[in-house]
Amino acid sequence: MHVAINLTGTPETEPFEKQAALVLRELKASLLVLIGSIPGAGEIKKAADLQRALRIRTTLAWQVYKFALSADPLAEGCNIPGVGALKRFLDEAVKHGVPTNCLDSCRSAISSFEELIETHAGSRTAFDSMIASLTADGSDQIDAQQKRAAFRANSHIWGVQAKTRLACYIYDVAANATDKMDVAVIRGLVDLRRLRSGASWTIARIGISDDDGKSRHPVIREPIDPQGEIIKGVPLLRAFCSEPIPTFTSMPAAFGMTNVQIEGDSIGNQSSITCILGDISRCALARYQDEHNLQQTSQALVRTPCEVLIHDVLVGKGIMGDISPELAIYGDHRSGDAIPEERECDLLPMRESITYLGKGPSVMHTPDIPGYAEMIQYTFDRLGRDGSLFDVYRCRVEYPVMPSSVVVRFDLPQRPSSSEE
Numbered sequence: 001m002h003v004a005i006n007l008t009g010t011p012e013t014e015p016f017e018k019q020a021a022l023v024l025r026e027l028k029a030s031l032l033v034l035i036g037s038i039p040g041a042g043e044i045k046k047a048a049d050l051q052r053a054l055r056i057r058t059t060l061a062w063q064v065y066k067f068a069l070s071a072d073p074l075a076e077g078c079n080i081p082g083v084g085a086l087k088r089f090l091d092e093a094v095k096h097g098v099p100t101n102c103l104d105s106c107r108s109a110i111s112s113f114e115e116l117i118e119t120h121a122g123s124r125t126a127f128d129s130m131i132a133s134l135t136a137d138g139s140d141q142i143d144a145q146q147k148r149a150a151f152r153a154n155s156h157i158w159g160v161q162a163k164t165r166l167a168c169y170i171y172d173v174a175a176n177a178t179d180k181m182d183v184a185v186i187r188g189l190v191d192l193r194r195l196r197s198g199a200s201w202t203i204a205r206i207g208i209s210d211d212d213g214k215s216r217h218p219v220i221r222e223p224i225d226p227q228g229e230i231i232k233g234v235p236l237l238r239a240f241c242s243e244p245i246p247t248f249t250s251m252p253a254a255f256g257m258t259n260v261q262i263e264g265d266s267i268g269n270q271s272s273i274t275c276i277l278g279d280i281s282r283c284a285l286a287r288y289q290d291e292h293n294l295q296q297t298s299q300a301l302v303r304t305p306c307e308v309l310i311h312d313v314l315v316g317k318g319i320m321g322d323i324s325p326e327l328a329i330y331g332d333h334r335s336g337d338a339i340p341e342e343r344e345c346d347l348l349p350m351r352e353s354i355t356y357l358g359k360g361p362s363v364m365h366t367p368d369i370p371g372y373a374e375m376i377q378y379t380f381d382r383l384g385r386d387g388s389l390f391d392v393y394r395c396r397v398e399y400p401v402m403p404s405s406v407v408v409r410f411d412l413p414q415r416p417s418s419s420e421e
């Protein structure tokens with residue numbers, strides 16, 4: 001059965017993007033004329049000149065001047081002062097003798113701007129998001145502002161926050177099956193702290209499946225640090241965790257996954273911990289395309305408010321030739337959806353990217369994770385691999401959206417013919 005819901009009762013209007021372009025052009029033009037009409041101001045060449053001419057606040061002068069001189073009013077739409085601030089700007093213009101016709105033109109343009117917001121958005125916050133979506137630069141700016149605000153709000157609501165979320169995947173040919181891959185996974189949180197007493201938190205989710213979300217092969221995980229497994233399913237890299245080690249519990253989750261949770265009662269800086277887990281799953285993944293696998297996907301689940309996500313993918317030399325990793329970020333408001341490729345409707349319009357860093361642990365230094373390059377070198381030493389032969393790809397996301405999945409994937413190669421093998 002298909003059920004459709006039709007919302008009626010909204011009057012027909014011009015499309016937002018068309019009306020916004022018209023209204024903002026009108027506002028820009030009227031402000032530009034007004035600035036040039038301020039008696040005794042001379043030629044105003046910068047925002048500071050406007051500030052001195054009308055004796056207004058520096059921020060207001062900068063916003064008005066930048067918008068009035070903008071080549072593309074839509075691109076500056078998020079930086080237009082609020083309607084109240086624009087009216088105060090006109091009040092000062094009146095005091096300084098700006099001609100009435102210029103003032104009336106600006107009042108009309110401001111009224112149209114106010115009506116545009118009310119008709120299409122309902123609030124200035126919603127308007128800024130809508131106008132930002134029309135231009136790449138504006139969207140980048142609004143994304144940063146909104147993501148930072150979301151981080152602060154989620155930190156307060158959930159009672160925890162972290163400096164860095166880490167997800168690092170290392171792929172290499174399996175020693176005992178050349179058509180399979182081993183995968184080592186390092187994950188955790190740097191400077192995780194509670195803001196509310198008793199907040200229990202999941203620091204990692206462990207599991208491996210085929211492209212379609214099904215687990216067809218038993219996977220044996222081994223801790224990278226043999227002495228690091230405090231309880232079953234919690235394979236710590238103890239040398240890179242803070243002391244004392246907190247209390248952990250592991251709990252089964254959907255789709256054969258395991259959630260690793262941390263317990264405790266202290267709050268603030270006294271509760272701050274760095275917790276890094278690492279394990280290797282041998283012969284766990286298909287090296288070549290088959291009926292169940294066309295791509296290799298690594299997934300960083302964002303379930304903790306954090307300032308930065310580091311999602312690294314390392315691929316061993318010759319394992320699959322040249323690869324071109326792709327990045328996608330999915331909203332996870334439907335927690336039961338396990339297969340990102342079938343959730344195109346959940347793609348978030350984030351402008352993040354993947355960077356090729358070079359080869360080996362030496363290129364992986366980052367201030368977001370103290371001792372990170374040493375951590376990766378330690379991992380290669382434990383695994384008996386030469387880390388300098390591994391290509392390194394990085395996605396760094398500031399204030400990643402919660403909840404979301406940051407997915408890095410690349411095509412698997414076709415299985416070579418017997419003569420090529």
